[in-house]
Amino acid sequence: MKFELDSIIIEEGCRTTAVANRVIAGADGIPVQFVDDARAAARLDPSAADSFAAGKRRMILMNRRSPFLMGCPAGSNEFACCGYLVMVLASNCPMDCSYCFLQEYVADNPGFQLYANYSDAFDELDRLQPRANGAKLRIGTGELADSLAFDSRTGIAADFVDYFARRDHLTLELKTKTDEIENLLHVDPRGHTLVSWTLSPDRVFRSSEHRTASPQARIAAARRVLEAGYKVAFHLDPMIAYSETDRDYAELIESLFSVVPPEAISFISMGGLRMTPSLRRRARERFPEDPMLLGEEVLTPDGRYRTFTPLRLKLYGKLRELIAQAHPKMPIYLCMESASVHQRLFGSAPLSPAQLGAHLAGA
Amino acid sequence: MTAEHETRISDWAAEHHLPDTYRDRWLELAPEDAMALISVTEGLHLRTGQFVVAFEILVEIAARDRVSIATILERRELRRIVEGKGSGPGKASALLDALRLIRFPRLQEMLDRLYAQIRALGLPSGVLVSLPSDLATDELRIEIAAHGGLELRNLLKLLAENADALGGTYEV
Numbered sequence: 001m002k003f004e005l006d007s008i009i010i011e012e013g014c015r016t017t018a019v020a021n022r023v024i025a026g027a028d029g030i031p032v033q034f035v036d037d038a039r040a041a042a043r044l045d046p047s048a049a050d051s052f053a054a055g056k057r058r059m060i061l062m063n064r065r066s067p068f069l070m071g072c073p074a075g076s077n078e079f080a081c082c083g084y085l086v087m088v089l090a091s092n093c094p095m096d097c098s099y100c101f102l103q104e105y106v107a108d109n110p111g112f113q114l115y116a117n118y119s120d121a122f123d124e125l126d127r128l129q130p131r132a133n134g135a136k137l138r139i140g141t142g143e144l145a146d147s148l149a150f151d152s153r154t155g156i157a158a159d160f161v162d163y164f165a166r167r168d169h170l171t172l173e174l175k176t177k178t179d180e181i182e183n184l185l186h187v188d189p190r191g192h193t194l195v196s197w198t199l200s201p202d203r204v205f206r207s208s209e210h211r212t213a214s215p216q217a218r219i220a221a222a223r224r225v226l227e228a229g230y231k232v233a234f235h236l237d238p239m240i241a242y243s244e245t246d247r248d249y250a251e252l253i254e255s256l257f258s259v260v261p262p263e264a265i266s267f268i269s270m271g272g273l274r275m276t277p278s279l280r281r282r283a284r285e286r287f288p289e290d291p292m293l294l295g296e297e298v299l300t301p302d303g304r305y306r307t308f309t310p311l312r313l314k315l316y317g318k319l320r321e322l323i324a325q326a327h328p329k330m331p332i333y334l335c336m337e338s339a340s341v342h343q344r345l346f347g348s349a350p351l352s353p354a355q356l357g358a359h360l361a362g363a
Numbered sequence: 364m365t366a367e368h369e370t371r372i373s374d375w376a377a378e379h380h381l382p383d384t385y386r387d388r389w390l391e392l393a394p395e396d397a398m399a400l401i402s403v404t405e406g407l408h409l410r411t412g413q414f415v416v417a418f419e420i421l422v423e424i425a426a427r428d429r430v431s432i433a434t435i436l437e438r439r440e441l442r443r444i445v446e447g448k449g450s451g452p453g454k455a456s457a458l459l460d461a462l463r464l465i466r467f468p469r470l471q472e473m474l475d476r477l478y479a480q481i482r483a484l485g486l487p488s489g490v491l492v493s494l495p496s497d498l499a500t501d502e503l504r505i506e507i508a509a510h511g512g513l514e515l516r517n518l519l520k521l522l523a524e525n526a527d528a529l530g531g532t533y534e535v
Contacts (some may be wrong), residue, residue, distance in 0.1 A: 241469075294427040296467045298497035308470050308498040310477070310533050341500055344533060 003094035003149060003211065004057065005030050011038040011062040014116035019154050019349045020061055038062035042091075043110035052103055055110025059150070062113060064088070069128075072143060074104070074335065078302055080350035082269070082333055083357020084138055084173075087121055089156060090145035094147045095177055096210040098287035099238055102144065104279040107357050112145075118156060122163055130169035135358030138343065142175025142196070149176070151183050153252035158187045167189040167334045170254045171361040175235070179211040184222075185228045194231035194266055197222055199256065201248035204240055208292045209236035215252060218257045226264055231363075237271035237335055239315055240292050241307040246318055253322045255328035266363040270319060271335035273297065274304040309341075316345050331363050364394035372401050379411045385418060396425075396432035403436055407458060408451035420462045435465070473498060477532060484525050489518050490528065501533045 009029050012019050015034060024032055035041060036080050038060045048054035072084040092106050121340040128137060141147045141160070151157045157174060164172040165188060172193045174184075184195065197218040200208075205215050213221070222232045234256065239245070273295065275283065297305040306312060316334070323330050333356060334342055342350040351359065369390065377385035389397055400421070404414055421432045428435075435441070444457045464471050474494065481492050491506040505522065509515035522529075 177482075288426060289428045291429075294423050296470050298467075298470070298499045300499040306499075308467075308473065309501045310473050310498055311469060313501070313533055344501065 005059050006054070006057040007059070008032045008042045009038055009058065009060045009111075010034050011060075012036050013063055014061050017116045017216075019114070019116050019118070019156060022155050023059070023061055023153055032331060038113075042109045042113050044108055044110050050281075052107065052110045052259075052286070053096060055106075056092055056319050058111045059153075060111045060113045061116050063117045064115035064120070067124060068115070068118070069124045069139070074143075075353070076302075076336075079336050080334065080337060080339045081353040081356070082138075082335070082360060083353035083355075084140060084142040084143075085357075087125075087139050087141050088115070088144050089118050089121065089141050089160075090150075092144070093146045094149050095146060095212045097177075097212065098208040098210070098283050098290045098293055099240075099273060099275065100283075101275075101279060103282045103286065104135065104276060106144070107282070112150075112243070113300070114150070114154060114156075118159075125163070125167070125170065128170065131358070135168075136169055136171050136361035137342075138171045138173055138357055138361035139172035140175055140196075143174065144341070146178060147174035147176050147195075148178050148180040148184075151180050155183055158183045158347040161187045161189050161193045166223060167192065171231075175232070177209065177218065179213040179217045181221045181225050184225055184230065191229070191231065194233055195222065195225045196233040196235060198235045198237060200238075200240070201234075201245070201252045203248055204230075204241070204292055208240075208287070208290055216255070219256055223259050226260060231266045232260060232264065232267045233363075234356055235269045235271070235335070237269055238273035239270060239307075239312075240273045241295050241311050241315055242292065245315060249315075249319055251339050252321055253319070253326070254280065257326050262323070262330060265327070265330065267331040267333065267360050268323060269335050270316055271337070272307050272315070274306050274336060276304050280305050313341065313344060316341075320345060331360065333360065364397055368398050368401060371405070372397060375401065375404060376443075381411055381412070382416065385393070385415060388419070388422075393431060393433075396412075399433040399436045403445055403458070405443060407455045409455050409458075413455050416459055417462055420459075420466045424462070424466055436463070470498060480532065481529075484526065484528055487518065487521065489514065490522060494532075500502060503529060503532060505529075 008023060008027055010020055010032060012034055041058065041060050044051040046056055068087050068089065070086050070088065072086050075081045092102055092110055094112060148157060156272055160172055161184060164170055170192065173196055174193065175196045175198070177198050199215055199218060205212065226232050287293060296308055296311065298308050300306045320332060323332060334345065339350050352355065372389055373386065389400065409417065421435055424435055425432050440461055441458065443463055444454055447454065477494055486492065489508045493504045495502055507515065507518050509518055
């Protein structure tokens, strides 16, 4: 996939870095501009009709001023969490899913920022000591940006795969909705990198996941990285409840398992559509015709609109059953759900975030 | 839209202190939608808050079902309310309930089913079981009304006997 850009802005301090050279070499007619401090370029452009969409088309290569590692921003004591650590190598995403939380999370800084000093992240990773019990840590780059979008221009992912290949106590998760995997195929991950895809039924893809690879293309890409020695995982998240959801998810699971053997999948996560009132308002403004944003979501005590609880539980239960039919021991976890929802679905209390994190990192 | 309708909408908005954003969105609707809405709004004497709720629900149903607001307001169950007998406030409230039912059909169906399940347990009148509004969580609220220790103990015993069934209300 080749995402279109309107401009590339490079901070002077990054001008001579390898990633800047690669980006400039591949600019292919896109205007490149150099600035002393690129932070202003990341801010929203009030003159644009859709400033968030405009930000996605403005690639900004700059130094990150904050730490690269952080706890997952979705994490909370309210939820049974998975102990995920996030490594922020970029911010925003060239794809444009109608339900995406970035519409709210980076609303004031929508420029697509890519951090040229990413090698500083290696120092932070070096400071993560191996745990006494040998448990691994799972660290992902796909929370505030897609892990592989633009990798054909930047070539960053392979550097990280190579770094993690030499760290037995760490697992890298590259999370994507693209099929941009070519750069991965030439690096040996030595079992320390997991590539995961968010998957939705074709109907949701067509209605809501603009400029992403099709579900079939994502599944085909997963098969290729699996054959190249990577672990693979899938996120059925957000699950959207519409009238044909059951049937469409059954077809999706069937087509996934027909290409990627279920025993070869490290884990599957599930999560329901969830939107704060302001995200919902923003999403509805930007995508007024998307029926997927108009399901039977109600305001829940955590301040988010979600599919009303029994229907959400029913969908989770159905999916869990479908997955278990193919592979009863498939590790499955829920994202941003309470311990009580976990208990109802799995019949047991959730593991602690540290335990679940270690389990998934080693899966 | 005719100038007369525009004036009616603007006048209603001004009299009811409707926020400008809603007035503007109303005026931006297709003429037949805007006119259908002012007819119902005036006919049922909707209050400002009721109008805002009705407006949002109508916009969402229209986008979801790809139909016009005028077409939605022509539905038989809504016409029956609008044209039926009864007080303005009663009809306004009934209209909102009917719109919610169109917007959230499975939610209402699920509420009906769960309450039927609870009723089937045959709990005495001293035990009131209620579900969260809009089924936003998986909790049950149980209220016990007892007059004295013996009645309380009996009700608690009955509750304990039905604990598994009640706990399984949301079973997947």
